[in-house]
Amino acid sequence: MTALFITILNMSIAASVVTLAVMIVRIPLKKAPKIFSYVLWGVVLFRLVCPFSIESIFSLMPTSSNAIPQDITYAQNPAIQTGVQFIDAPINTAISNVLPFISTDNSINPINTIFEIAEYVWLFGFVSLLLYATIGYIRLKRRVYYATLVRDNIYETDKIKTPFVLGFIRPKIYMPIGIDPSQHDYILKHEQTHIRRRDYLIKPFAFIVFALHWFNPLMWAAYLLMSKDIEMSCDEAVLRKADEDIRGVYSSSLLNLSANRVSLLSPLAFGESDVKSRIKNVLKFKKTSRVIIVLSMVFVAVFSMGFTMNRIPQINSGGNVPDEIPAAINTTITNDVLSSYIADGGLSRVVLLENNRFYVEGRPEISYTPTGSYEIDGNKLYLNVSENQQFIFSIYGNSLIFESGEWLENWIAKETVFILLEDEQ
């Protein structure tokens, strides 16, 4: 579970960066249709669920996607690597100050214990939120159990105060009884727009995703802002399609039906989500010019691409190149380099040293650098890290082919070819 938890943490960090960017970008987008702000939250959602992405030089991400190394619970000096110096430096100093120093190999790493406790707290929070949402859904469903059919998928009941959409497969619109006939049509159009846009699926999905990241307050802010953008863009769609100016009627329906309950997982309710700012948005609505729409489209496209792609990891960012070996392993590696083999353009390397010593770099972003002594038997190279950890390579001419080795397989595929680096001999 540690691996999953670290992945969640890393996604949370990446999504926080994107959330801050979306929050900033929403300011210039205020004048543009709210659908553009809504689309931007899609990038945050992507960051919250997908740990991988394409690497590109066009990435706008200021941080690396693996700020917390997967092997942090094994690391002698646990450290994060966001790739941003002024974030890493103070945090890593704090980590090393807080954590007690570990002297022997067989003692339990304190960071391991911290992670184990944190994992259970996280899981408990997630399950509680899902339970809360499910109970809320069931209660609402019961409340509209006897709602009566008006036509199509529209039902009415006097047990609710505000209209909403409920259901996942065949969503239904529930209307309270006694809505002013002049407002009835627009409210219905609002709810139908939700259904057409599949908002009734997107919002619960977003809730589950945000619940996975419940420990991150920025994500709650993102969820609330996203709900607001969903409702506002839906309001705008109704106003845009209306033949006449209905801003007055529409805002008074919003006011009359404003939901007075504050609920985290509110369904797509008509009077939901900050009625005051929605009314403001409705009143200042005017059909947007084509120029603004095209500009916003380009802007949103660039933003989404830029923040969806990961930046290319810099080889030197981890500081794990042979000539600046971190202090922790410097004590074991005092010998000269005999030969070094690289794979993936230098991202991974195996370095053989004098006196049968070696060290291996899995990936530049990993802080753990296995070392030990090696032996050669026939065409096999055995790198002995510890009693139960051994990396095995086959030797073919000037190259090594990775055969097996539990830890290393996390980072390097089997049968990866390592080439001898000539000039370092």
Added chain:
Amino acid sequence: MENLLKLFDAEYKFMSIVWELEPVNSTELTRICEKELGWKKPTTYSMIKKLCERGVMKNEKATVTTLIAREDVQKHETEVFVNRIFGGSIPSFITSFLQDKMLSEEEAQNIKNMIDEVTKK
């Protein structure tokens, strides 16, 4: 009695169907409710059960009949309404009701007769 006559919207719509058709077979009733109210079978059955428990209707040998009259419910609802909105004052209720409305000679006469009926007693 008060409690029996207070019906929610769905209950009133359902009762209206039964008043219209009673005595009515419960299976037949589920079929009609599916068409008229969009209810699935269990919804209709649980509504029957709920109203039987309240003593508003009866379900014997799959035949459903009501135990209260539509007029009683209407009377009760009107009283509640007049009390709530017009403080129980019938004249202010009628004034508000007749605002902006033109009555035909015949309708006016009908209302006059109704008032005479009440005052004679």
